[in-house]
Amino acid sequence: MRAEGGRFVVAGGSRLRAWGRAFGGLMLVLAALTGCAGPYQYYEGTGIHDATATEVAGGWENVEGTRVVLHKEGTALLEKLDGQGFDFEDGWRLSGRGTWELTDDDGGQVVRLALTARTRWESRSPVTVTDTSTPEPPSTYSWSFSVDRDSHDALKLFFFYGDPDIGNTYVMTRTTGS
Template structure:
């Protein structure tokens, strides 16, 4: 039952009961946008190229090997941002570089990886869209709690800030 608050003689405002207001607040919290979704993504600008080469892994067998000479080997890497929803995964060879180029998210340094030769494609979903070639990923860089470098990109709707994180494997 609604409660009525009198504002002035002859004027009244209906106010929902406390439970309804609490439910409405909960629904807005669950469905509303993240208030931090448009904040800048922290960017590393003080790192060196020599920190990037190595073997990096993620879920479902994803492996990216970045060689010191700029070559790259990729195995089962998903597309970034909206391309992730297409369901394809790429394997092959290509090139990488550390860039200072500003992207849509932030300044700082980024790893740009371009797959130029495809050796295989797989599908994470069925049906999957055809995988493109060439394809370029732009990885953001951050450090974990121990200071180790992580490569990541956003997948799905970029505003959701869902991160696809690659962690360095032990040599």
């Protein structure tokens, strides 16, 4: 700081303004980047609170050949169930036995499914014996399926998979005759 004509002048004042502008620009960039977060990152649930465990029990499938049977007593059979979230990218599909329960929180109901005994696994894409890019799948695993209703009030179960910015959903619907 120095005195000039009865005023105090901050030395390097223009430099301080330049740093202030740079900092402000950086904050704008960070705000824009965090604004790009996908739908999954802000997902707060379906708001469904009226499903019963009896209604959820039964057979479920998806278009990829996955089949899940949720027994009334809380046990489950799984066939070719893919990983949730980024685990989907690993390409494995698990089959085996497990347990399930219907839970409820502020955002809505969720079916928590746990594979407790893997009986087999396969890959969504052909894997050669020398291919080391596919990691060994887990021997136990847990999924959280959101509970929702379609336009006909029928239940459907889903979870998000892959990059959360994209918002891909893995949807399970009732098996025919269930």
